[in-house]
Amino acid sequence: xxxxxxxxxxVWRRPGDVTVVLAFFVVATVLFPLGIGPETNILARxxxxxxxxxxxxxxxxxxxxxxxxxxxxxxxxxxLLAPWPLELATLAKCAAHWIVTGLPLALLAPLLGLGFGLExxxxxxxxxxxxxxxxxxxxxxxLAAALTLGxxxxxxxxxxxxxxxxxxxxxxxxxxxxxLASGEGFSTHIxxxxxxxxxxxxxxxxxxxxALRQAGE
Amino acid sequence: MASxxxxxxxxxxxxxxxxxxxxRQVFDHLSFSLGVGELLALVGRNGSGKTxxxxxxxxxxxxxxxxxxxxxxxxxxxxxxWRAQLAWLGHLDGLKGDLSVRENLLAGEALRGARSGxxxxxxxxxxxxxxxxxxxxxxxxxAGQRRRSALARVVMAQAPIWLLDEPxxxxxxxxxxxxxxxxxxxLQAGGIAIAxxxxxxxxxxxxxxxxxxxx
Numbered sequence: 001x002x003x004x005x006x007x008x009x010x011v012w013r014r015p016g017d018v019t020v021v022l023a024f025f026v027v028a029t030v031l032f033p034l035g036i037g038p039e040t041n042i043l044a045r046x047x048x049x050x051x052x053x054x055x056x057x058x059x060x061x062x063x064x065x066x067x068x069x070x071x072x073x074x075x076x077x078x079x080l081l082a083p084w085p086l087e088l089a090t091l092a093k094c095a096a097h098w099i100v101t102g103l104p105l106a107l108l109a110p111l112l113g114l115g116f117g118l119e120x121x122x123x124x125x126x127x128x129x130x131x132x133x134x135x136x137x138x139x140x141x142x143l144a145a146a147l148t149l150g151x152x153x154x155x156x157x158x159x160x161x162x163x164x165x166x167x168x169x170x171x172x173x174x175x176x177x178x179x180l181a182s183g184e185g186f187s188t189h190i191x192x193x194x195x196x197x198x199x200x201x202x203x204x205x206x207x208x209x210x211a212l213r214q215a216g217e
Numbered sequence: 218m219a220s221x222x223x224x225x226x227x228x229x230x231x232x233x234x235x236x237x238x239x240x241r242q243v244f245d246h247l248s249f250s251l252g253v254g255e256l257l258a259l260v261g262r263n264g265s266g267k268t269x270x271x272x273x274x275x276x277x278x279x280x281x282x283x284x285x286x287x288x289x290x291x292x293x294x295x296x297x298x299w300r301a302q303l304a305w306l307g308h309l310d311g312l313k314g315d316l317s318v319r320e321n322l323l324a325g326e327a328l329r330g331a332r333s334g335x336x337x338x339x340x341x342x343x344x345x346x347x348x349x350x351x352x353x354x355x356x357x358x359x360a361g362q363r364r365r366s367a368l369a370r371v372v373m374a375q376a377p378i379w380l381l382d383e384p385x386x387x388x389x390x391x392x393x394x395x396x397x398x399x400x401x402x403x404l405q406a407g408g409i410a411i412a413x414x415x416x417x418x419x420x421x422x423x424x425x426x427x428x429x430x431x432x
Contacts, residue, residue, distance in 0.1 A: 002327025006313075013315040013354075074309025080277055082328045083301035216277045 003079075003089055007096035017062060018100050025058040025105055029112045040117045047116035048126060048177035052170055055105045055130060056137060060162055062101055063141040064148070064155040066093060067212065071149055080216050090208035091201070094135075094142040102134030118181075125180040132193040133173040139200040140165045146211035169196055227252050227286075229378065229409055234283035236266070236273055243269045247283070249426055251411070254404045256420060259413040261428035267413035268308065270428065271380050274411065275303055301329070304376035308383055310367040314356030318347055318366045321355055325370045341373035344399050345392065360387040365395070372399050379403060379410040385418065393419065 011018055032050045033043055070076040079089050109130050110123040118126065144162035148154040176189030227250035234247045243266040251257055259267045272278040274285060276296055285292045292299035305311075312321045322338055342348050345365040355363060364387045371379055379400075385393055397420055400410055404422070412418060 002324065006316075006324045006327065009320070010313060010315055072309075073313065074307045074311035075313060077277065077305060077307050077309070078311050078325060078328050081275055081300050081303060081305050083297050083330055085297070213277075216272075217279065 001088075001092050003092040004096045004099075007093060008099065011096075011100045017065070018104070021058050021062045021101055022104055022108060024061055025054050025108065026112065028054040028057060030115075033116070044117040044119075044181075047113055047118050048122070048181075049174040050116070051109050051113060051126060052130070052133075052174045052177075055109065055134065056163070056166055056170060058105060059097075059101045059134060059137045060141055060159050063097065063138075063145045063162070064158050066097055066142055066145040067149050067215075068145070068154065071215065076212065077216065080213065086209040086212060087205035090142065090146070090212065091205045094138045094204075094208075097142065098135050098138040102130070102138055106130035106134060118177075122177055122181050125177045125186055128190065129173045129176045129186070129193060132190055132197060133169050136169045136193070136197045136200045137166055139197075139204040140169075143204045143208050143211070146208040146215070149211065149215040169193065172196070228288060230286040231274070232284050232286070234270075234273060234285065235281050236269055236278065237281050238269065238278075244428060251409050251424075253407045253409070255409055256400060256404055256418075256423045257409075257411045258418050258420075258423040258425050259411065259428060260415070260425055263415070265428040267428055268382055271382055271411065271413055275305060275380055276300070302376055302378050304371040304374040304379045306367055306371050306379070306381045306384055308386070310363045311370070312355045312363055312366055315354060317352050317354055318342070318358070318369075319351040321366060322370050322373055326373060329374055329376075331374075337373050337375065341369040344372050345369045345395050361389055361392060364388055365392050368396060368399065372403075377408050379408065379412075381410065381412040383414055384412055385414060385416050 029050055032046070036042060036046075067076065070079060080086060082089065106127050110118075110127050113123045113126050141158070141162045144158045144165075145154075147161060148157045151157055172189045172192045176186040176193070179189060180186040230250040232248050235245050236243045247270070249257065259270060261267055269278055273280045276293065276299065287299060287302065311325070312318075313324070316324065319338065319342075322341060326337075339348075342351055345368055347362075347365055347369055350358065350362060350366075355366060358366070364384075368384065371381070384396060388396060397418075400418075400420060403410060412423075
């Protein structure tokens with residue numbers, strides 16, 4: 001869709017924005033071994049949780065600009081005036097956000113997991129859970145971004161709104177990797193993560209569209 | 218409140234439009250109608266509700282009472298069809314600084330759901346003397362050049378109704394002339410234009426609607 005292409009092109013023109021997010025992800029995860037100490041068994045046990053939390057924070061980092069940039073330069077009005085449903089537009093914006101943050105985070109995570117001493121199967125599991133789970137983070141974050149549009153300190157407010165809503169995704173994402181490591185398989189976890197993603201796809205666009213219309217008033 | 222005489226076979230008819238914002242009456246029982254090829258200049262002091270009226274017409278702001286009729290039908294019955302009739306120029310230009318003029322215009326068309334606009338693109342760029350600037354990123358342009366790019370987007374949309382908020386902002390005299398010819402061509406093609414302005418548009422054919430200035 002045209003809007004996804006436009007947003008991706010904008011990111012391409014300013015690769016710094018994405019680089020910062022990925023760099024934050026790397027730095028945040030690397031801090032944990034430094035703080036906890038080089039005990040491999042402890043690190044391997046907390047790796048999934050740490051990587052998932054860091055991915056959550058990293059994806060929130062770039063979300064406050066998701067609609068704010070369009071709001072400030074007047075293109076949000078054009079979006080509101082487009083002769084097709086605004087719900088689709090919000091979905092497209094979140095899809096573009098996921099392609100430039102969620103997707104690279106999921107691909108980068110196994111590399112970092114390697115440093116935590118995770119086994120190969122856990123590394124793959126981590127990538128898969130992030131692939132299935134990060135779309136939910138983009139959508140919930142997008143909803144928080146739409147709701148906080150035009151508010152002062154919208155970045156902090158956004159994190160406050162989005163983080164509690166992301167808890168189920170975090171629990172099942174990190175839980176999946178752990179249950180995989182203990183040999184129980186993770187298909188149930190993946191199914192729940194998928195269900196959370198589908199529920200977000202089915203509900204958040206309407207809420208985002210309503211919030212954007214309100215911001216346009 | 219201000220109201221204009223009824224025009225024969227109106228395309229756009231606004232009846233008793235009322236809008237309150239923050240407990241304050243912005244405009245009250247506003248009625249006017251516009252026929253084929255007519256231009257309406259919304260005049261009034263700062264804060265008199267010109268922008269709010271334009272936004273209410275575009276359904277960006279919810280009016281508290283009144284109806285807007287397009288070809289006899291209430292526009293709120295099918296907002297998407299109504300929006301497809303509109304070309305919008307807000308007080309912000311609606312351009313992305315990191316994209317070139319050309320990419321901005323094509324992105325605008327894509328948002329409107331148009332498939333391809335290469336031929337219309339060249340005509341719109343030429344109308345505002347932008348051919349030389351087409352590949353420059355918008356952030357490197359001056360305010361007037363950006364305004365011209367935004368106006369080119371309006372022309373390119375080929376929509377029957379233009380809603381323009383202070384279209385002459387930052388335009389030099391040559392660009393103002395280009396704007397007048399573009400509006401003339403639009404009206405001659407049977408279009409309608411509504412422009413909020415505090416300056417004289419320089420278009421003698423324009424009808425005027427004076428909005429009262431609340432406190």
